[in-house]
Structure formats: C-alpha cells, structure tokens
Amino acid sequence: MPTDKPVTLAVVIGAHGVTGEVRLKIFAEDLDAYKAFNSGRLTLKSLREGPNGAIARFAEVKDRNAAEAMRGTELTVPRTALPPLGEGEYYHVDLLDLAAVSENGETLGRVIAVDNYGAGDVLEVERPDGKRFMVPMQPDAVPEFDDNRIIIAQAFAQG
Numbered sequence: 001m002p003t004d005k006p007v008t009l010a011v012v013i014g015a016h017g018v019t020g021e022v023r024l025k026i027f028a029e030d031l032d033a034y035k036a037f038n039s040g041r042l043t044l045k046s047l048r049e050g051p052n053g054a055i056a057r058f059a060e061v062k063d064r065n066a067a068e069a070m071r072g073t074e075l076t077v078p079r080t081a082l083p084p085l086g087e088g089e090y091y092h093v094d095l096l097d098l099a100a101v102s103e104n105g106e107t108l109g110r111v112i113a114v115d116n117y118g119a120g121d122v123l124e125v126e127r128p129d130g131k132r133f134m135v136p137m138q139p140d141a142v143p144e145f146d147d148n149r150i151i152i153a154q155a156f157a158q159g
Helices: 064-069
Strands: 006-016 022-027 042-050 053-058 074-078 100-102 107-116 120-124 132-136 149-152
Touching: 006 053, 006 064
Parallel strands: 100 149
Antiparallel strands: 006 022, 006 074, 022 053, 042 053, 100 107, 107 120, 120 132
C-alpha cells in the first residue's frame, strides 16, 4: 500500500524572462496532468517546451525575482496522486527503504537509491555494515518484490 510521502516530479532550474516564468527539469512523463504542487502552495497555470527544459508559469510567482528565488525548489505531489500501476510496474519512491533479502531469506540490507544509467533501473543496496552493492532491477536479479521487501537472486546477493 503506497504511503502519501511526497514524490518529486520536477525541479526549478532557473528563471525565464521577466514575468515570473521558471525553467524546469522534469522527471515525470506528464507533468501537465498535475495542477497543484508542494501541498497546494504552487498552482501550475501553464507549461510548454523550452530551450533547456520546460517553461512553467505558477499563479503564485509574479516576477523574475520571485522566479529566481525558486531555483532548486522541488515540485512534489503526494504519492497517492500518481496514476495506478500495471502488473510488474513500480515507482522508484516505492522501492526506496525496502528491505533487501536473498532468496534463502538472508537479510542483505535496505534499498537506498534507484538509478538509471540508460540500460534500465539499478538498485543500490546498503548492507547493515554500511557497505553498498548494486543490482539491476531485472527479473533474473530481482525475481520478486512487494510493498515490504525485495528478493535478490543468490548470484546477485554476493554484491
């Protein structure tokens, strides 16, 4: 069952023009589907493609100074606002902090990051001793996962 922790969908990377528009780096497929961010503190009025990312206008940002002050602001929505997933799909936020165990039940650690270097998602697992290892999020390496844990295949559990 997903929690309602905030999920970052974009980040403000700078101001655009003098009327309060901001440039965004977007992490979501359809940011325009959301109108309110950061617990309702920001209301999206418009979104369009820009030269270096997307250009957005928020009702609460009236001028360039306000837009510049937003640099680095993450745009978040509650996890429950995200669309439902299909079989075998997951959101990165749902994998973070899950217990990682081997196929024989040995505790391996916790998932601390989910990265993608172009060939698919990679889980970073931190062992109880602080050492870390990485596992590709593919069925041969992670044969099973649910809301409570990720099972890592023996061949990958040695990390």
